[in-house]
Amino acid sequence: AQSVTQPDARVTVSEGASLQLRCKYSYFGTPYLFWYVQYPRQGLQLLLKYYPGDPVVQGVNGFEAEFSKSNSSFHLRKASVHWSDWAVYFCAVSNMGYKLTFGTGTSLLVDP
């Protein structure tokens, strides 16, 4: 069965600092991978998606992620965090975008 592990329930970074949120997946075959962001009392919004191809994918608002088959990872990165990035981030794995399996999420707190 497919699964996603986000090992960090909470991450705190200073505004302007770089960010990495970790995601490890388990999937038999070639996965489709996603990062979604959830702002308070809102639904999930897509940040970026990986479809088999270039391992580094660019998303909205300066976010990017790198797929690693050897490490079964899909970590999210941003070079310089803004206070508006304060949110919960979810990593998900699926078969071609069908029936996503989510991790437990990482809450990002930004120190001003």
Next chain:
Amino acid sequence: EAAVTQSPRNKVAVTGGKVTLSCNQTNNHNNMYWYRQDTGHGLRLIHYSYGAGSTEKGDIPDGYKASRPSQENFSLILELATPSQTSVYFCASGDWGQAPLFGEGTRLSVL
């Protein structure tokens, strides 16, 4: 503009009562999903559908039924609501090869 609309946005129900959560999508997507979100669990799949007339069990279907009467509409039904079903419920729609689009969520409290 692509959209997934859930109603109601907030619901308070009594234990043992029947609750229906509704979802409408204007994206002409074949696939629709119901998830619940709980702290420490992320989002978990309850039911999903390939298209009008079809419903399938997800990972945590017990205590829930689903109905897909048309391409646009997908309902989640709690026949006998229990306090353990207090949660935030999200509907999503999508197609093969696409990232699903999520609604704003329904906050359900069962007292």
